[in-house]
Amino acid sequence: MEISSHQFHLLEQLNEQRKQDLFCDCSILVEGKVFKAHRNVLFDSSGYFQMLLSQSSKETSQPTIATFEVFSPETFMVILDFVYSGILSLTGQNVIEVMSAASYLQMTDILNVCKTFIKSSLDINEKEKDHYLSLSAKSTKSEPAHPSLYRSRRKAKSNPRRSYSAPDEKANTVNENSWSSYSSYLSSQVILQRAETQLSKRGRKQGSTRKRRKHLGLSQTRDFVQCKSNKAERASGGCSASDSSHISRVREEVELDAENNVDHDDYGYNHESEVIPKRELDPDDLPRMRFKCPFCTHTVKRRADLKRHLRCHTGERPYPCEVCGKRFTRLEHLRNHFQTIHQAGKLICRKCKRHVTELTGCVVQQGTRRYRLCHKCLAEANFDSIPDDLDAEHSPVSSTGNKRSKWALEEEQKSDEETMEEEPYNLVVRHVNDDAPDDVDEKVKPNLR
DNA sequence: CTGGGGATGGGGCCC
DNA sequence: TGGGCCCCATCCCCA
Numbered sequence: 001m002e003i004s005s006h007q008f009h010l011l012e013q014l015n016e017q018r019k020q021d022l023f024c025d026c027s028i029l030v031e032g033k034v035f036k037a038h039r040n041v042l043f044d045s046s047g048y049f050q051m052l053l054s055q056s057s058k059e060t061s062q063p064t065i066a067t068f069e070v071f072s073p074e075t076f077m078v079i080l081d082f083v084y085s086g087i088l089s090l091t092g093q094n095v096i097e098v099m100s101a102a103s104y105l106q107m108t109d110i111l112n113v114c115k116t117f118i119k120s121s122l123d124i125n126e127k128e129k130d131h132y133l134s135l136s137a138k139s140t141k142s143e144p145a146h147p148s149l150y151r152s153r154r155k156a157k158s159n160p161r162r163s164y165s166a167p168d169e170k171a172n173t174v175n176e177n178s179w180s181s182y183s184s185y186l187s188s189q190v191i192l193q194r195a196e197t198q199l200s201k202r203g204r205k206q207g208s209t210r211k212r213r214k215h216l217g218l219s220q221t222r223d224f225v226q227c228k229s230n231k232a233e234r235a236s237g238g239c240s241a242s243d244s245s246h247i248s249r250v251r252e253e254v255e256l257d258a259e260n261n262v263d264h265d266d267y268g269y270n271h272e273s274e275v276i277p278k279r280e281l282d283p284d285d286l287p288r289m290r291f292k293c294p295f296c297t298h299t300v301k302r303r304a305d306l307k308r309h310l311r312c313h314t315g316e317r318p319y320p321c322e323v324c325g326k327r328f329t330r331l332e333h334l335r336n337h338f339q340t341i342h343q344a345g346k347l348i349c350r351k352c353k354r355h356v357t358e359l360t361g362c363v364v365q366q367g368t369r370r371y372r373l374c375h376k377c378l379a380e381a382n383f384d385s386i387p388d389d390l391d392a393e394h395s396p397v398s399s400t401g402n403k404r405s406k407w408a409l410e411e412e413q414k415s416d417e418e419t420m421e422e423e424p425y426n427l428v429v430r431h432v433n434d435d436a437p438d439d440v441d442e443k444v445k446p447n448l449r
Numbered sequence: 450c451t452g453g454g455g456a457t458g459g460g461g462c463c464c
Numbered sequence: 465t466g467g468g469c470c471c472c473a474t475c476c477c478c479a
Binding site: 303307 | 465466467468469
């Protein structure tokens with residue numbers, strides 16, 4: 001016989017113990033503020049703490065002390081409250097920093113919640129806008145603004161560890177449930193109010209993010225890519241330099257947002273993600289609607305462009321290269337990569353840079369890379385050429401065992417995914433469902449700038 | 450160490 | 465709305 005409330009009460013008791021500093025064997029120092037907690041609970045909740053605590057597990061008699069400078073105490077409080085209660089107090093103001101901190105602490109559940117929070121903020125606000133447009137004649141009462149609470153399903157299932165699932169796993173379910181459908185809208189208004197005020201200023205100057213990047217001295221994309229790869233390389237080790245710069249970048253963004261919050265009443269620039277003001281909408285404004293990125297200051301004209309842009313924040317890379325496993329945010333990038341790297345698509349001799357044709361040059365293979373050499377350079381280099389019609393059965397992957405095993409793994413994991421033969425040659429385009437729970441770590445990485 | 454070129458990623462916009 | 469193309473910025477590798 002199973003008493004379903006047992007886990008919940010247990011967690012509740014632990015939370016009480018934490019608040020009363022009973023049996024706490026771990027101190028977390030965040031920017032000078034001390035949080036007490038239980039090692040067991042932290043270990044089970046965070047990959048970062050798993051690593052940290054497993055290293056110090058031999059000295060269980062000594063209290064563990066962890067120090068963080070890369071996020072604020074308020075942010076850590078939100079996360080700690082979630083760990084002990086299953087309730088994540090997300091607001092438009094804190095979602096970015098919570099996401100950054102969750103990324104740092106390797107708490108994918110929170111990451112996914114934040115991601116869904118942002119997504120549904122956009123979706124719901126869009127629906128709400130339509131609603132407002134259709135009902136523009138009717139008066140609307142403002143809703144009370146309160147933080148949306150994401151209550152995990154942790155206590156609803158029997159196994160407390162595995163029971164709560166990231167929203168991505170059942171994004172639709174979550175989206176349509178109470179969290180997202182109502183409170184997320186309310187909290188989205190907080191995000192969008194920020195967005196609105198940002199745009200009221202920025203809209204007029206419309207400086208592209210590129211200009212701003214230059215202004216801030218920020219690199220376009222590599223910073224985050226590097227951060228991700230560095231993190232991967234460190235295998236959840238002490239990632240601090242890039243992470244802290246990443247978070248400081250987020251803060252920079254937030255501070256800039258705060259600066260932009262000066263002229264609140266300026267609705268001179270309508271855009272998608274703004275809160276619709278209570279005055280009547282001017283139909284002439286509609287063509288000037290813009291979609292505002294909730295993560296950064298970027299605005300785009302079309303929702304599809306925003307969707308595409310959001311991938312650079314969420315880290316989604318739905319297009320994996322079948323040959324080398326590298327993932328891309330766009331199909332065209334995958335195609336370019338595939339053609340240049342694996343298909344020797346450029347009719348240029350790699351050595352002498354001369355134009356070659358099928359007759360005057362050959363395809364040479366090095367690992368998973370293929371390129372062309374003219375016959376002269378080929379003879380000098382003493383390479384074995386491969387026939388141009390070489391296809392997947394002579395896949396270059398055969399020389400790289402690791403990649404092959406990764407492929408095989410992906411094949412197993414995604415056997416039910418749609419596979420499309422794009423070209424008879426050998427490019428297989430496989431759009432990976434971005435809500436697939438399996439490799440969340442690889443695809444869902446916040447790119448907060 | 451440095452410059453050049455290739456690879457990659459992101460934005461705008463057309464179809 | 466998605467796909468695709470073009471352009472540009474940045475990073476990285478190599479000579």
